[in-house]
Amino acid sequence: MSEAGQARVVLVGNPNTGKSTLFNALTGLRQRVGNYPGVTVARKSGTCELADGQKVELVDLPGLYSLAAVSPDERVVVDALLGRVKNERVPDVVVVVCDATNLLRNLFLAAQIAELGLPMVIAVNQMDAAKTRGIEIDGPLLSYRLNGVPVVLLSAWKGEGITEVRRAVATGLRQKSTFPTVTWPDAIAKAVATVALAAERDTHQPVPGALAQRLLFDTAPTIAEAIGWTAEAREVPIRQAREQVRSSGLNPPAAEPMVHYARLREILEGVVRGVSRETATVAVDAILLHRIFGPLCFAAIMLGLFWSVFALAKLPMAWIQQGVDLTKAFAASYLVSTPMLQSLVADGVVGGVGAFLTFLPQILILFLFVGILEDSGYMARAAFIMDRLFSWCGLNGKSFVPLLSGFACAIPGLLSTRTIEDPKARLATAFTVPFMSCSARFPIYALMCAAFIGPRYGAFWESVAMVGMHVVGLAVAVPTAFILTRFILKVRPAPFVLELPRYQMPKPRDVIWRMWQNASEFVSKAGTLIFAITFVVWALTYFPRDPAVAERVRAESPQMNAEQVEARVQAAYVEQSWMGRFGKSVQPVFDPCGFDWKLTVGVLASFPAREVIVSTLGITYSLGEGSDANSEDLRSAMREAKWTEGSRVDTPIFTLPTVLALMIFFALCSQCGSTVATLAQEAGSWRWAAASFVYMTALAWIFATAVYQIGSKIL
Amino acid sequence: MVSLSKLLPGQFGKVVSLNAERAVDQRLMALGLLPGMVVKVVRRAPFGDPIALSFGGIEICLRDIEARDILIDIAADCPVPRPRKKL
Ligand SMILES: Nc1nc2c(ncn2[C@@H]2O[C@H](COP(=O)(O)OP(=O)(O)O)[C@@H](O)[C@H]2O)c(=O)[nH]1
Numbered sequence: 001m002s003e004a005g006q007a008r009v010v011l012v013g014n015p016n017t018g019k020s021t022l023f024n025a026l027t028g029l030r031q032r033v034g035n036y037p038g039v040t041v042a043r044k045s046g047t048c049e050l051a052d053g054q055k056v057e058l059v060d061l062p063g064l065y066s067l068a069a070v071s072p073d074e075r076v077v078v079d080a081l082l083g084r085v086k087n088e089r090v091p092d093v094v095v096v097v098c099d100a101t102n103l104l105r106n107l108f109l110a111a112q113i114a115e116l117g118l119p120m121v122i123a124v125n126q127m128d129a130a131k132t133r134g135i136e137i138d139g140p141l142l143s144y145r146l147n148g149v150p151v152v153l154l155s156a157w158k159g160e161g162i163t164e165v166r167r168a169v170a171t172g173l174r175q176k177s178t179f180p181t182v183t184w185p186d187a188i189a190k191a192v193a194t195v196a197l198a199a200e201r202d203t204h205q206p207v208p209g210a211l212a213q214r215l216l217f218d219t220a221p222t223i224a225e226a227i228g229w230t231a232e233a234r235e236v237p238i239r240q241a242r243e244q245v246r247s248s249g250l251n252p253p254a255a256e257p258m259v260h261y262a263r264l265r266e267i268l269e270g271v272v273r274g275v276s277r278e279t280a281t282v283a284v285d286a287i288l289l290h291r292i293f294g295p296l297c298f299a300a301i302m303l304g305l306f307w308s309v310f311a312l313a314k315l316p317m318a319w320i321q322q323g324v325d326l327t328k329a330f331a332a333s334y335l336v337s338t339p340m341l342q343s344l345v346a347d348g349v350v351g352g353v354g355a356f357l358t359f360l361p362q363i364l365i366l367f368l369f370v371g372i373l374e375d376s377g378y379m380a381r382a383a384f385i386m387d388r389l390f391s392w393c394g395l396n397g398k399s400f401v402p403l404l405s406g407f408a409c410a411i412p413g414l415l416s417t418r419t420i421e422d423p424k425a426r427l428a429t430a431f432t433v434p435f436m437s438c439s440a441r442f443p444i445y446a447l448m449c450a451a452f453i454g455p456r457y458g459a460f461w462e463s464v465a466m467v468g469m470h471v472v473g474l475a476v477a478v479p480t481a482f483i484l485t486r487f488i489l490k491v492r493p494a495p496f497v498l499e500l501p502r503y504q505m506p507k508p509r510d511v512i513w514r515m516w517q518n519a520s521e522f523v524s525k526a527g528t529l530i531f532a533i534t535f536v537v538w539a540l541t542y543f544p545r546d547p548a549v550a551e552r553v554r555a556e557s558p559q560m561n562a563e564q565v566e567a568r569v570q571a572a573y574v575e576q577s578w579m580g581r582f583g584k585s586v587q588p589v590f591d592p593c594g595f596d597w598k599l600t601v602g603v604l605a606s607f608p609a610r611e612v613i614v615s616t617l618g619i620t621y622s623l624g625e626g627s628d629a630n631s632e633d634l635r636s637a638m639r640e641a642k643w644t645e646g647s648r649v650d651t652p653i654f655t656l657p658t659v660l661a662l663m664i665f666f667a668l669c670s671q672c673g674s675t676v677a678t679l680a681q682e683a684g685s686w687r688w689a690a691a692s693f694v695y696m697t698a699l700a701w702i703f704a705t706a707v708y709q710i711g712s713k714i715l
Numbered sequence: 716m717v718s719l720s721k722l723l724p725g726q727f728g729k730v731v732s733l734n735a736e737r738a739v740d741q742r743l744m745a746l747g748l749l750p751g752m753v754v755k756v757v758r759r760a761p762f763g764d765p766i767a768l769s770f771g772g773i774e775i776c777l778r779d780i781e782a783r784d785i786l787i788d789i790a791a792d793c794p795v796p797r798p799r800k801k802l
Pocket residue numbers: 013014015016017018019020021022032033034035036037038039040063125126127128129154155156157158375507510
């Protein structure tokens with residue numbers, strides 16, 4: 001993105017101050033915003049034109065309260081400020097975005113950044129909110145007190161003050177850092193020097209004073225680990241330096257904020273006027289966090305959310321389905337002269353990708369709700385309410401958002417685990433997110449329920465099965481997290497400190513943008529990964545095509561009509577295809593679950609992406625008819641399917657135990673390539689991804705076997 | 716002087732000391748919860764933990780065990796609310 005010679009400007013600030021909103025306003029790009037800490041989980045850069053026409057690279061970073069980084073998203077910021085990112089130098093200007101309603105606390109971070117010696121611009125955002133709360137800020141006075149550091153008052157969301165920011169950044173680029181730095185008490189200054197020396201000696205790299213301050217002050221070893229100073233090497237020098245500070249009557253971690261806050265109070269004297277008036281937030285919280293109404297409201301919101309995802313999505317899903325069917329029919333009739341191409345386009349491409357796209361409305365609705373809940377400020381309250389229920393199994397309130405997103409798709413869920421400071425809870429959350437019943441599992445549940453449970457046991461049991469499948473993953477996830485955090489993960493716990501932002505009206509622009517982004521990711525997945533898998537599965541099921549097979553079948557069944565013969569020919573082709581042969585040889589593994597070779601083929605083909613199961617079953621059972629979850633052909637073909645060999649010969653394959661075993665298998669199995677890859681990336685090692693894959697798959701097999709075996713005995 | 720976790724919802728007081736050895740406390744201090752600061756327990760979460768605190772114009776939540784090491788001087792004019800009934 002950045003061209004050589006372009007200056008680098010970074011946006012830094014507390015969570016929720018409006019950095020991403022300002023980024024969007026300055027670059028014209030659209031970056032996700034939300035009234036929930038951690039909405040920006042990675043850095044994002046764009047080009048911004050300054051007042052003097054100069055073009056600079058602008059980087060949006062996650063929010064943080066202090067350079068004493070604990071969580072990975074905080075470390076991203078510290079690394080960026082220290083120029084520790086590969087191929088990147090330190091930023092030329094740091095724009096510290098502050099919330100006008102809480103200037104003192106926001107300037108604490110600015111004071112820490114000043115210690116790094118970086119040129120700075122103070123952008124005091126949300127001036128509109130400050131005004132309604134009766135707070136006034138004297139920008140020029142603040143700039144004067146800060147030795148001429150440019151100060152801009154703005155409302156990024158309203159677009160007020162953006163030009164001033166462009167001007168201030170241009171000024172900032174021409175200035176050196178003027179933010180008045182702290183004169184540390186002697187004992188601290190000496191200790192910092194000692195630590196710097198020891199760290200330089202051990203790590204063979206220059207350790208500037210600001211970095212040494214972090215090593216001295218921080219209780220979490222994040223920075224020490226980042227510069228590669230090992231625990232053994234740093235233990236003694238750091239302890240000795242802290243002793244030095246203590247013997248002078250100061251406490252190292254407390255000294256830093258005490259010194260900064262005392263000085264900032266003086267600087268802000270007369271800059272901030274007016275007292276903050278109580279807002280509606282207090283009154284709303286009295287209900288939403290009430291000890292009886294709170295959980296009730298929470299339950300009602302969650303019920304409403306899931307009801308909407310299923311009920312409201314029905315109609316648009318039916319439309320997409322019709323569109324897919326029409327396309328398929330059109331493609332089939334258009335390509336009737338070339339059977340192979342017809343099969344590829346109709347069964348493979350349109351069928352497979354179409355089955356996937358049908359779930360787009362559900363994804364949209366879920367993310368619409370997540371967006372509204374985040375932007376209104378409720379999500380932090382949900383974390384507050386849920387923390388108790390999560391903490392006993394080692395997770396925490398912040399696990400709630402990843403797990404909820406996991407019900408749409410595991411990928412955004414995994415990405416949002418970065419906001420969890422506690423590495424233990426973060427890993428455990430990432431490990432459990434794939435168990436949430438994502439929308440890709442929905443097609444197989446829908447097919448099984450509509451084909452077998454509904455017709456035989458009625459609509460009530462159909463919905464029970466549906467709900468049950470969504471709960472089963474959660475039921476397995478909780479003990480998994482418990483075992484993981486208690487017995488396996490040996491990492492130190494980190495604090496659960498969560499700010500409760502004030503409530504605000506969700507802004508339609510932000511919410512819709514958020515929804516749209518998730519949707520486009522989903523659609524591009526359909527266009528690439530799903531397309532590729534469907535193609536491969538189709539090819540493996542279509543080839544080889546030896547004409548001798550067709551002749552043999554025709555010879556064997558002379559008395560049948562043409563249609564029946566054609567069906568048997570297709571079946572014979574599938575059976576001797578590469579996929580058919582492979583499925584047959586692997587079938588013994590899945591025999592205890594009650595799966596025949598066709599189901600085995602479906603299960604195997606679904607490992608890269610589970611949503612292909614329905615179209616694969618369509619290929620294997622419907623004899624090349626290409627099917628989807630609503631297709632009556634596929635349902636009746638499956639109802640009529642019988643075992644062709646073994647002790648169960650001529651009995652139906654799809655008995656209740658098999659149906660349940662299949663659904664349980666899909667509820668628990670790790671069948672999503674992108675999830676495994678994302679997990680590896682988030683957990684920082686392939687070992688975790690591999691462990692998750694093996695664990696989920698083994699668990700799926702065990703549960704499916706148990707269900708089938710016990711079910712067959714009882715029924 | 717009492718531990719912050721002993722304060723009932725509605726009660727407030729001045730911070731006397733924090734346990735500076737822990738990362739939580741360092742985070743709290745960065746947020747402005749320093750000795751001398753007035754802090755109020757706004758409420759407990761519906762299931763008993765964590766607690767919501769307000770100080771310096773912000774509201775944050777904190778788990779009970781993490782609040783235990785923070786010592787508070789209860790303000791003289793602090794209301795003494797009825798202890799919450801066990802459900
Ligand atoms: N009232 C008000 N709200 C704002 C303003 N700028 C951003 N916000 C809101 O503050 C919240 C956080 O914004 P975001 O850009 O995601 O903050 P970030 O976490 O710093 O990136 C969102 O709900 C925004 O709509 C502003 O100028 N005024």
